[in-house]
Amino acid sequence: xxxxxxxxxxxxxxxxxxxxxxxxxxxxxxxxxxxxxxxxxxxxxxxxxxxxxxxxxxxxxxxxxxxxxxxxxxxxxxxxxxxxxxxxxxxxxxxxxxxxxxxxxxxxxxxxxxxxxxxxxxxxxxxxxxxxxxxxxxxxxxxxxxxxxxxxxxxxxxxxxxxxxxxxx
Amino acid sequence: xxxxxxxxxxxxxxxxxxxxxxxxxxxxxxxxxxxxxxxxxxxxxxxxxxxxxxxxxxxxxxxxxxxxxxxxxxxxxxxxxxxxxxxxxxxxxxxxxxxxxxxxxxxxxxxxxxxxxxxxxxxxxxxxxxxxxxxxxxxxxxxxxxxxxxxxxxxxxxxxxxxxxxxxx
Numbered sequence: 204x205x206x207x208x209x210x211x212x213x214x215x216x217x218x219x220x221x222x223x224x225x226x227x228x229x230x231x232x233x234x235x236x237x238x239x240x241x242x243x244x245x246x247x248x249x250x251x252x253x254x255x256x257x258x259x260x261x262x263x264x265x266x267x268x269x270x271x272x273x274x275x276x277x278x279x280x281x282x283x284x285x286x287x288x289x290x291x292x293x294x295x296x297x298x299x300x301x302x303x304x305x306x307x308x309x310x311x312x313x314x315x316x317x318x319x320x321x322x323x324x325x326x327x328x329x330x331x332x333x334x335x336x337x338x339x340x341x342x343x344x345x346x347x348x349x350x351x352x353x354x355x356x357x358x359x360x361x362x363x364x365x366x367x368x369x370x371x372x
Numbered sequence: 373x374x375x376x377x378x379x380x381x382x383x384x385x386x387x388x389x390x391x392x393x394x395x396x397x398x399x400x401x402x403x404x405x406x407x408x409x410x411x412x413x414x415x416x417x418x419x420x421x422x423x424x425x426x427x428x429x430x431x432x433x434x435x436x437x438x439x440x441x442x443x444x445x446x447x448x449x450x451x452x453x454x455x456x457x458x459x460x461x462x463x464x465x466x467x468x469x470x471x472x473x474x475x476x477x478x479x480x481x482x483x484x485x486x487x488x489x490x491x492x493x494x495x496x497x498x499x500x501x502x503x504x505x506x507x508x509x510x511x512x513x514x515x516x517x518x519x520x521x522x523x524x525x526x527x528x529x530x531x532x533x534x535x536x537x538x539x540x541x
Contacts, residue, residue: 208511213420216489216514220414220446221522221533223390244413245389246425247502251382254423254506256415277389280536320385330499332508333416337423339501342377345385353390355533357522364390364524364531367449 221357224278226289227255228313229263231270235313236263237299239290241356242335243275251342253322256335264336271326273340274312277319279351280363286354306346314346319353321346390526393447395458396424397482398432400439404482405432406468408459410525411504412444420511422491425504433505440495442509443481446488448520449532455523475515483515488522490515 222241229236242256253275257264267273278286285303293299304316314321324340331337355362391410398405411425422444426433436442447455454472462468473485483490493509500506524531 208420208514210417210420212514213417213511216491216516217414217417217422219489219516221392221524242413242415244411244423244425245386246411246506247504248379248382248386249503251377251379252502253386254413254501256413283536320388322385328499328501330497332423332497333421334418335416337415337506342382345377345381347385347388353526354536355390355524357533361536362533363536364526365534367452367523367530367532 224286224354224356226276229267229270229273233266233269236266239286254339275322276315278354279349280354283361317349393455393523393525395445398436398439398442402435402438405435408455423508425506444491445484447523448518449523452530486518
């Protein structure tokens, strides 16, 4: 008989997987949005493409799909509070944006000034998988920011990477 | 004029993004395979789904697609050498597998005994995006292993997470 995995078992197991924390932004005719996301992944370098996963029930889904653009801002450990604000601790979008400094990319996307790196993307294919939309982003611009350590999330707590030393094997 | 991002610029920027390291395995009629991957991402908890990205030119692509199953093993910092072996330092598959201890899941997939967690998946949709196949895996079984710190890869070096302390904001 095939084993069954419950939603809770899956969530608890995924919580054990360490992930970098990002704020994904958008701006355009449909409005300005932004949310904290760990479900981001490099896909291909030809053409440069990444993906983000966004809960279909998010109030911002239509905005992102209508603007057809987003910017992935990779956070540093200095952004712990900002990550929580964009994860829902603050609901008002203007207030979220006031909590940090931004640079407008040539595309109009808001890039977080002291992110490690910002990936400015045009939305390509969008696949609905279960509860989420997988949005493929064609990377059309990159901005390098801070050299600080990354902000990570694992076991439902924030962390930062610590070097293991060089690999001698 | 729209900015252009080269493959090298994209790769260098993505190298700055900290990622957990996994060994993705398969076994079945098409043979036994395994490779090291950082491009893994949680997609949905209903049904429990994750995705992996696999270079189309990989010699193992057909094997994975034919077996229609894979297992994502999330590595600890104790697996630094193993990660390199499955990344290509060793080409012979039997030799790769001899370098670690495995448990066969009810599905037949090889689960790394001391992985943090192993996600046993059936391959669902497969999307070709640029150079890579994005394989969506329906999670049908989960095995919990080690409580050790995660193995991370950032700035082309291995790291491990270090707690930032509790969040008081």
